[in-house]
Amino acid sequence: MKERWSLYLHVPFCRTRCNYCDFVTSSKHGDLIAPYIDALCAEITITADRLIVREPVHSVYFGGGTPSLLPAAQAAKILATIRSAFELTDDAEITLETNPGDLTAERAAVLREMGVNRLSIGMQSGHDDELRLMGRRHTLADTVCAVKTARDAGFENLSLDLIFGYPNQSAAAWCESLELACALRPDHLSLYAMSIESRTPLARTIRSGKLAELSDDLLADRYDFAVDFLERRGWNRYEISNWSQDPEFESRHNKQYWKLDPYLGFGAAAHGFIAHTRTRNVLNTAAYLRRINRAGQSRSAFPAAAEIQRQSQEDEMRDTMIFGLRLLREGVDLNRFADRFGVRAEAVFADFIREHAAANRIIVADGRARLNPRCAFVSNQIFVDLI
Numbered sequence: 001m002k003e004r005w006s007l008y009l010h011v012p013f014c015r016t017r018c019n020y021c022d023f024v025t026s027s028k029h030g031d032l033i034a035p036y037i038d039a040l041c042a043e044i045t046i047t048a049d050r051l052i053v054r055e056p057v058h059s060v061y062f063g064g065g066t067p068s069l070l071p072a073a074q075a076a077k078i079l080a081t082i083r084s085a086f087e088l089t090d091d092a093e094i095t096l097e098t099n100p101g102d103l104t105a106e107r108a109a110v111l112r113e114m115g116v117n118r119l120s121i122g123m124q125s126g127h128d129d130e131l132r133l134m135g136r137r138h139t140l141a142d143t144v145c146a147v148k149t150a151r152d153a154g155f156e157n158l159s160l161d162l163i164f165g166y167p168n169q170s171a172a173a174w175c176e177s178l179e180l181a182c183a184l185r186p187d188h189l190s191l192y193a194m195s196i197e198s199r200t201p202l203a204r205t206i207r208s209g210k211l212a213e214l215s216d217d218l219l220a221d222r223y224d225f226a227v228d229f230l231e232r233r234g235w236n237r238y239e240i241s242n243w244s245q246d247p248e249f250e251s252r253h254n255k256q257y258w259k260l261d262p263y264l265g266f267g268a269a270a271h272g273f274i275a276h277t278r279t280r281n282v283l284n285t286a287a288y289l290r291r292i293n294r295a296g297q298s299r300s301a302f303p304a305a306a307e308i309q310r311q312s313q314e315d316e317m318r319d320t321m322i323f324g325l326r327l328l329r330e331g332v333d334l335n336r337f338a339d340r341f342g343v344r345a346e347a348v349f350a351d352f353i354r355e356h357a358a359a360n361r362i363i364v365a366d367g368r369a370r371l372n373p374r375c376a377f378v379s380n381q382i383f384v385d386l387i
């Protein structure tokens with residue numbers, strides 16, 4: 001099958017900063033949005049012009065930050081630039097991450113009209129007190145309203161994000177969040193374990209003793225509860241942190257990463273992987289704008305890159321295993337691996353497969369290597385043996 005590419009667009013702005021967040025985003029963006037979008041469009045055009053080969057694009061992802069705070073006209077401008085720079089397939093998945101409070105009926109209609117066909121809505125919790133503790137701007141009512149608004153506008157592919165393991169989160173509160181999320185009938189769910197990053201306000205609150213971090217055992221309990229809860233309701237658990245109502249709603253864009261297929265990243269801090277090369281753009285927004293302004297001074301296809309790293313075959317084989325094993329349903333396609341690298345994974349990773357298969361942590365069957373789903377929450381302890 002012909003190669004397909006994916007594009008990631010980073011929008012590093014948020015209205016306010018959530019207290020657990022250490023992403024590359026800023027709530028003090030002032031008048032930066034318009035010049036940033038101009039730079040993003042310039043970067044897309046420059047990269048497309050300078051790449052020797054361009055393949056059709058089958059997924060586009062607006063991530064952040066908070067892409068939903070972009071004026072609709074700015075999102076339309078980016079999509080128009082993509083359409084003139086790349087061939088977008090007719091069935092391209094075009095996702096926009098959305099803060100629940102940002103989705104008015106008018107905005108939803110405009111987004112749908114311009115071709116956005118999937119919204120990833122940051123519900124995070126079904127409890128307003130938890131949302132307040134997280135420093136989120138929205139309420140449960142906003143999420144309920146956003147889902148209805150999106151459906152009314154014709155969105156047939158909606159994903160909800162939830163966070164589990166927030167400090168002091170009770171088992172009952174987590175169960176209610178799951179129930180409330182499922183009651184909204186999304187097509188896709190992403191469940192993320194709260195990770196306490198040391199430089200965030202949340203970490204400082206924990207250090208001061210005002211909030212208690214959940215133990216690893218309790219985090220694992222919350223995850224296991226969600227696995228059982230969703231399994232009983234027939235959800236398709238296709239990746240360690242992701243479930244869909246049906247395989248057709250699995251995130252095409254994220255599967256591009258997990259299958260180590262090519263993608264380009266545009267915007268400050270965006271990552272890419274193309275032609276055996278990983279790229280990472282400069283983190284700082286002002287530095288990003290300067291890089292794009294000076295793009296004419298070089299011939300690089302990645303004018304904002306802070307890092308461009310050629311990947312060895314060993315790097316790619318290892319990453320194919322680590323990311324592929326995250327896909328619990330599909331796993332690593334061993335024949336595809338052999339076609340891609342000219343050597344079989346069973347030979348390259350013989351010790352790893354033998355040891356973990358003997359302990360029933362890896363299952364090799366039907367031409368695929370899969371992680372035993374029971375080991376999903378401790379997968380990093382298994383993947384470390386591949387590094």
Ligand code: SF4
Pocket residue numbers: 013014016017018021022023025064065066
């Ligand atoms: S909305 Fe997302 S990116 Fe923005 S501050 Fe909150 S967690 Fe961070």
